[in-house]
Amino acid sequence: MSGHSKWSTIKHKKGAQDARRGRIFTKLIREIMVAARLGGGDPEANPRLRAAIAAAKAQNMPKDNIERAIKKGTGELEGTAYEEVTYEGYGPGGVAVLVEAMTDNRQRTVADLRYLFGKRGGNLGEPGSVAWMFEKKGLIVVSKDAVDEDALMEAAIEAGAEDIQDQGGEWEIHTTPETFGEVKEALDRAGIPCLSAEISMVPKTTVEVAEEKKALQVLQLMEALEDHDDVQHVYANFDIPEEILEKAQ
Template sequence: MSGHSKWENIKRKKGATDAARAKIFTKIGREIAVVVKMGGPDPSGNAKLRDLIAKAKSNNVPNDNIERIIKKAAGDGDKNNYESMVYEGYGPCGVAVIVECLTDNKNRTAADVRSYFNKFGGNMGSTGCVSYLFSDVGTVVIENNGADEDKIMDDVFEAGADDFNVEEDVIEIACSPNSVGSVRETLEGMGYKVLSAEADKIPSTYVTITDEDAMKKMGLLLDNLEDNDDVQNVFHNWENMPSDEEE
């Protein structure tokens, strides 16, 4: 598999502060509410809901929270109607950025996202300005259980994977975005512990930032975007993004 380690990004989120984890809970809850309204509250008949419940559990969202969100979305208690919006633009030094949102107020969200780009040395562009640089890929991360690589290869390809990469603690698997749920469920049935399973966007090229001020601004742009409740996912092609240890 090409690209950066998905697991590094997941570990960063899992190690977040309580406030940041609360943000993650809010975002996943919003996703769950949307798919319940679209496909119903029964996960056995709603594959997207099954995937999101698995995502919520992998992010340590309590079962009570998940059940409460599903019940509220299925009844008349949730009056919010969220709309999916995607914004594209450039950060400092031409870093490509895609921002996926679920919002109940398009004007507010667009203004917020534009202000972040402008404030931190970037600019929001038109639809399609950077999306051509990314490919849609499903990414499933499983715990490395110590099996030999031939066994792993047989299992992940039987599950429907297109490619995989064995790391020290985890195995990162690439598949079709539409196959994420079935690959996850098949691997769980084989006894693997799935740590994450979701659609991803992988850049075809990466941008390296050497200027310290530009690096700081790019970091602040990502932080502000991810801190916004309307923003669900942020994808970018910043090559040398600092790790937690470097920050």
Template sequence: MSGHSKWANIKRKKEATDGARAKIFTKIGREMAVVVKEGGPDPNNNAKLRDLISKAKANNVPNENIERIIKKAAGDGDKNNYESMVYEGYGPSGVAVIVECLTDNKNRTAGDIRHYFDKFGGNLGTSGCVSFMFSRQGSIVAEYDGSKDEDAVMEDVMDAGADDFNIDEDVIEITCDPNSVSAVSEALTAKGYKLISAEAAQVPANYTTLEDEDAIRKMNLLLEHLEDNDDVQNVYHNWDMPDTDEEE
């Protein structure tokens, strides 16, 4: 059940990036610039950068772009100083939402995030108000074409160092230690799996279902506006999204 919901979230994100690839490149680039400044340009000595490279590759960011971003951040090319901010709040009907941002203007970002919550039937809360409902987990999604049976997939996934997996129609959802995302991703890629996403994500302990049409509409709008904001890196929530691809 939660597998469906997780994939619905990832699928939504993937569809959005297919339509606005430049935006996702920009966001990953901003994140890379920050971790390079913090931990250096060598992914062998910078685990955060290594994970981001896996995430970038899963999002089809070309290798030349990745190298250019790392070089620029390691030199003096990137003059921006981004600060990490995390906002927590509730969407319509009490859906828990965590918003991770990188910003060069805290006042602008805080104002934007508060505005979205207020406008679409939610409210911004204090730090810690919903994060206790989530745990950080390595989350990898790979395409599944049915060429391997479940036992063969299990052998591959466990051999790659993952903790668990779930086959959901045409995808395999894989969970692992959040610090092992890049190692597990590389092992799965070497075994011939095509990755759709790979990241350390905030995974909710339980999910909230929305029945009211207006609440569903507002929750969709809240997520769209948050994901569309340049300062927002990641949005996590515990809405058990419908499986059907409904418009509005």
């Protein structure tokens, strides 16, 4: 399994999503605000907003929070103006790392991220250095214990999923960003619980990190970046052996 879904699954198993629900809500609200500002407040006419709302609902965000975020984005309510910035770099072992941030102070954010990369054996790169290694997809991860394969296939494919991949203990469902919301809703209607559901930058190729010290450094870097207030999403193309991942959990 490649880095994007492994990292999502690790966070879930560690209980990080529950422990940091306030921070997750903050990130989701920023995404809804920016999506509404750029494409309008009607999710039917704004695919990015529709996907952001689906991601928020997947985290059980209250409807009132979603509606306020939309109104802040469209200017109906006062809110902070955030700027979208993407940063690229390399972690230990040559792992490509893509960081999506929303900030009201670019200088602060880039300085913080450069420090976090350097402290954990990586380095911040130039624009375009790793982005070409990723493509935007809807990504839904479902535990094999939670659903029969045929039932999952029927619900996901009929709703527009592009692909379903066997990743050991989980099923990984890929969609286009535009069909992400429909597929997630179809799984909900079928009573299929998801370990994670998000619009993700999926790596086209992966880098194996089999040395334990470097592998743990990669995971520490990912966690440090995720914890930064300005960071929305972190993606990487690492492939770490399961026995090392078990130690990290």
